[in-house]
Amino acid sequence: MKFQQDLYQYWPFLALALWFGYKWLNSRRIVAMLPELKKKGALFVDVRSAGEFAISNAPGTVNIPLPELGNRLAEIPRASPVVLCCASGTRSGMAKLLLKKNGYKQVYNIGTWGKLLE
Numbered sequence: 001m002k003f004q005q006d007l008y009q010y011w012p013f014l015a016l017a018l019w020f021g022y023k024w025l026n027s028r029r030i031v032a033m034l035p036e037l038k039k040k041g042a043l044f045v046d047v048r049s050a051g052e053f054a055i056s057n058a059p060g061t062v063n064i065p066l067p068e069l070g071n072r073l074a075e076i077p078r079a080s081p082v083v084l085c086c087a088s089g090t091r092s093g094m095a096k097l098l099l100k101k102n103g104y105k106q107v108y109n110i111g112t113w114g115k116l117l118e
Contacts (some may be wrong), residue, residue, distance in 0.1 A: 014055035023089055030083070034116075042081040046113050047095045050088065058116035066091045073102055081106035085113040110115070 009013070030037075044061040046053055053063040064072050066086070074083055082104060084092035089111030096109045110116065 023111065026109070027115055029088065030110045031115050032109045033108070034083075034110075037081045037083060039107075040081050042106075043076060043078065043094070044083045044085070044116060046090045047084060047086045048113070048115060056113075058085070060115050061113065062115065063107050066095055069095055069098055073099075076104070078104055081108065083108045083110055083116075085110050085116060093106065 006026045010012070025059045045057065046057055046061040047061050047066040047067050047069060048063070050063060053061075054063075057063065062075075064075065082099060084097075084099075084107065086092040089109060092111065096107050099107045
């Protein structure tokens with residue numbers, strides 16, 4: 001009975017921990033796929049603001065800030081994989097949803113742009 005009470009009381013923390021664990025595992029999986037994605041001609045898109053991108057970025061990434069992404073879809077080829085990144089993985093997650101909604105099939109959210117340097 002105590003376990004059920006604790007679970008009921010602390011489920012939001014458990015859900016949050018599971019969400020962060022999922023994000024971490026998923027980004028590790030994509031990091032492992034990078035060599036293969038590069039061979040397939042993947043486009044690396046950083047969806048941070050132009051100011052954030054100017055301060056630091058991963059070589060070979062293209063900067064398309066998230067608020068501009070919907071208007072700049074023509075710059076992103078549909079036939080190639082697209083790897084998205086940002087500062088924390090949140091904006092790139094939203095960008096992934098936008099691209100998927102617009103018919104892009106091979107879209108990957110690596111999370112933070114620094115993981116492209118690994």
